[in-house]
Amino acid sequence: MTSSSSWFLKMCLSFIMLLFFLIFNISPSFSSPTTASLAEKLIRGMNLFPKDSINLPENDPHFVHGNIVEKKFTFPGFDDTSASAEELGHHAGYYRLPNSKAARMFYFFFESRNNKDDPVVIWLTGGPGCSSELALFYENGPFQFTKNKKNLSLFLNEYGWDKASNIIFVDQPTGTGFSYTTDDSDIRHGEDEVSNDLYDFLQAFFKEHPQFTKNDFYITGESYAGHYIPALASRVHKGNKAKEGIHINLKGLAIGNGLTNPEIQYKAYTEFALQRDLITKDQYDTIGKLIPPCEQAIKACETKGGDACETSLSICTDIFNQILENTDNINYYDIRKKCEGNLCYDFSKVETFLNKKTVKEALGVGDLDFVSCSSTVYSAMQQDWMRNLEVGIPSLLEDGIKVLVYAGEEDLICNWLGNFWWVRDMVWSGKNEFGASPTTPFLVDGEEAGMLQSHGPLAFLKVKEAGHMVPMDQPKAALQMLKDWMQGKLTKTRKGDSVSPM
Template sequence: MVSSSSSSSSMSFMFLFLISISPSFSTSNHLPFSSTAEKLIRGLNLFPKDPINTLHTDPHLLSANIVEKRFTFPSLAAPGSSVEELGHHTGYYRLPRSKAARMFYFFFESRSSKDDPVVIWLTGGPGCSSELALFYENGPFHLTNNLSLVWNDYGWDKASNIIFVDQPTGTGFSYTSDESDIRHDEEGVSNDLYDFLQAFFKEHPQFTKNDFFITGESYAGHYIPALASRVHQGNKAKEGIHINLKGFAIGNGLTNPEIQYQAYTDFALDRGLIKKADYDSINKLVPACEKAIKTCGTEGGETCTTSLYVCNDIFTRILSIAGDVNYYDIRKKCEGDLCYDFSNMEDFLNENTVRNALGVGDMDFVSCSSTVYNAMMQDWMRNLEVGIPALLEDGIKVLVYAGEEDLICNWLGNSRWVQAMEWSGQKEFGESRAVPFLVDGAEAGTLKSHGPLAFLKVYEAGHMVPMDQPKAALQMLSRWMQGKLTMTKSGDTVSPK
């Protein structure tokens, strides 16, 4: 989100509120929609020169399955380190279930040990680039105001070999020349990601033995469970290379809309964003929202789009009362069109030296694609929690974490769907008491866990936990992957050795 109308945003969660502002938002760039939405969209540069990225001209890219190169950013200070020693890669993968789609990705080998787990990070939107997370959250480095890079002391590459993917097709530097390649549901998204992972591990066979984890935030609360189920299915069917899936983590995600939308008014009242009279009034919208979501679940199609409009009235009403609050971090005011300014990333990725280093040539960078977003509208109100219990029963670890200051995908709604999820450990999970999550001896959150399931509320953090609490986020990831984000019988959290 940016404060300048000439800069574009790659907020991972940008669209999670855009549709609530404008129920008249159209799937066509040429049809009229509300002036509020137009201001937001123009401010994001969401209508690039082409509605989706167009075909690259590199002949090697046209014929090869996967094309990858090692690179260094020209402004990255790494004294004494060669390209090979850094282990930084970018690449394009030709999606086999498409006519002309290519998926762009970054891969950063661990700064600690190549035996560390492999982690894939998925940004939400739907349709927003993972470069936001890379440069502002948990990537190896951060951008400065003069567009140089500094090493991130809490980058997740300190505990993992991490992949950042621009997906679905049309997002970031990913592209196609055929609009039929744009995905509309989680089946299409998860199949593309599964195919990519198969190609990735074929390209990097030395990592196939490593543990594998899926992570992400916001609308990735849809992507992540879908991909985890797809990988697990592929492993069971022996479809290709066995992917050593151990778990997945959802940060401030949208996973079970029916439960999460009901939590908006409770969260807003508790945090003083609305008064009791407002609460009672807005809650009258909840039954219609519940009914619309249930209809979406049984009938699908346009009923899912309708449910999105119906339910977002709840969020819109809260925002109209709360005023200029930052809906991603209610401690702050919303400054600029969309509350944050990440224009430095856009400027950085438009530099010729950077584009040459990445191997993307003159490819347009689409930070948040309106085409991808519109294509996924009928997916929004789908409940992705339904596939998680089967994964838990097979021992796949699940971590749901949420910054306590986020409104749009707030911790309360996430906690409630986790509590309500039916699996063999539901009762024990519900009865487990919340205990402190400690970082350097200080309480950084509260944790509930039982067996393979854990829920962590992170203090002093908004929607983007790794940006707001980088040390706590890295500790969380590291302990969880080691199986140490758990409780002892006495209720104490287990600390890493």
Template sequence: MSLSWNAFGWDKVSNIIYVDQPVGTGFSYSSDFRDIPSNEQGVSNDLYDFLQEFYKAHPGYIENEFYITGESYAGHYIPALASRVHQGNKNREGIQINLNGFSVGNGNTDPAIQYKAYTAFALENKLITKTDYVSINKMIPKCERGIELCATKGNNACVQAYEACRGIYGSIVDINGNINVYDIRKECKGEHCYDFSRMDTFLNLTSVREVLGVQTDFISCSKTVKFAMRTDRMKDLEVGIPELLEDGIKVLIYAGEYDLKCNWLGNSRWVHAMKWSGQKKFVGSPTVPFVVNGSKAGEMQSYGPLTFLKVHDAGHMVPMDQPKAALKMLTRWMQGKLATK
């Protein structure tokens, strides 16, 4: 129940703003439940408003390069926020934010492509047999149709799309018993496979909340917010990224190689399938090693403002599993020197 310095914290090379979002998670709250967003428009508008207020309060940071980073469901949040900031800049809304790039680690971004990659990833990692592969793949057409309807009809069609697709992932998990879906090398322990309960306890100490200036309880995972966002999870958030690439906004998609939940293969496939002016050259670019202190820590492809990086010996949470490599990745990416050894 104490703190220690992280030798590889990203504060070593940047100023960091942590935001508990959507409203209703972490320390973020509202007295009106209608303020809890149900889609990425609501999420990104809230975050954009927050950034405007932040820069009003701290104008000394306005000229700094601004980057947005996150993991997992941030594959939805971050492209949405990056697009909102970019549009705000284009429309001359409020304070101009010096957006240089965004990065997503093991993200959930394009469900149509990522759900289809589950069986290939599982087969490659010997989580299922070839017979299982053929059997589970029979669920894919129904999943695809569901996602198509979600895109056109929204609302309940998106809930139904999730029901149509989750059997693909669920079948793999059922075959493997108590596997940690965030790191297939490990056993799942607890509701979310990791025990972060001490973090929750620490942040809810009266003394900690007084120092932080908050009066509300810290909620790491909110079922209320999950329910409010239930129609969002099967939406495709890749669609807004090409415009950002065309305008020179840097994009880094990275993934630890042992995560099943938002695995590297599904992420690689949607990145390669994305339509933009540099697609052919990106797809045709060589895969090169990502080297940290003389050792290969991953492999990547890059062209123009887009980079995809598979990180070795890491699961869903790359900065936790490979902190040194993650800090090098962030530092070089912001400097435009990811290929540096």
């Protein structure tokens, strides 16, 4: 296996994603016996076994007129029968992508449990190619699985983000989760295509649900969504300025443990690893020699694109790999933990549940199988990985769009340090003021849950005792973070209180 392939498996790109992806290797032209064996090992690490690398049916199972086909539903196995589907306001639907031959995007929409006037939030899981249902059931969605191993039943998540927002979970890019196409030319390869598809979807969504157009709108997600989120925010803002279609009331974007500026974030790997005693000073010095050629390769990706971007990934891969080689079976999504045998996480319930016939009937997905992570999508987006998506954020800040970057402190793969560095170094009118602002505690019920640095519309939050998936590890703090941020309260908790370094 090439160092590039090896890295991808460990690189900071989707919360489960990365893992997931490599897992499945891609199309036959990319596969080899070595890659296949590693893929099998990695997929077992997440206890996921998607049957196919992508849903590519011969005939469209949802051939209907109109852009959106949506239905209200209740999940089979949901223990709380006190509310009807109508009262819960849970929707599942397909949207036919107009700039495609036959692509349909699957989504969930959950109305707020608190107030329908709450903001509308869209959540994007990373990968590229991992389904947002992974977050829906294991992080910040309305549901969680019961601990009963024999009976796959659900209960309401006490800290689901639908307690503070009307939230949309989207399976994208095309081929992820229950999304599909009958024409493989619809597979996406970069952020322009991805953001246009999502913008088109949002236009159709708000046309279908006009009562929500007045609500504030926020874009959120994690890991490789550090690419998706800024791209979509820029596309929405551009559409609003040009008065395209329905005005989307964009107020902010939040990136959790994301990959946004690879050039800066790759440089942080050795520093983070040294600070957390994952490597020695001698190892730090040796691995550090790989950083200058990595930086040069990333610059070539930015100017030349195409193959230069894949080359940069190959060159930069060794930084992460060499750090891992000096650890003892560490879980690089949460360095407090080790993987037990092949198993680092067990997310198998989501695959089992969503592939049940009764569940698929309730959702209206026909006989399509749930593809937890699509290796085909992953492969198609390879030249997108090393691009810098920070570049579109300053203009959003200048126009008053709020930006929150948060990161669990125990994550290695998209660690807090690399995310803080790119936020700190980003050039905008408030750069100096942000750099000089004090670091203050983020409090939840009077207890310190993280460290916050902010100025104007920009905030950075390091979350305590959390790994790559903050809403899974610290659900109460994550929900409080969302509420405070949307309400404009995610600010310094004590005047003049400075805690340094972060």
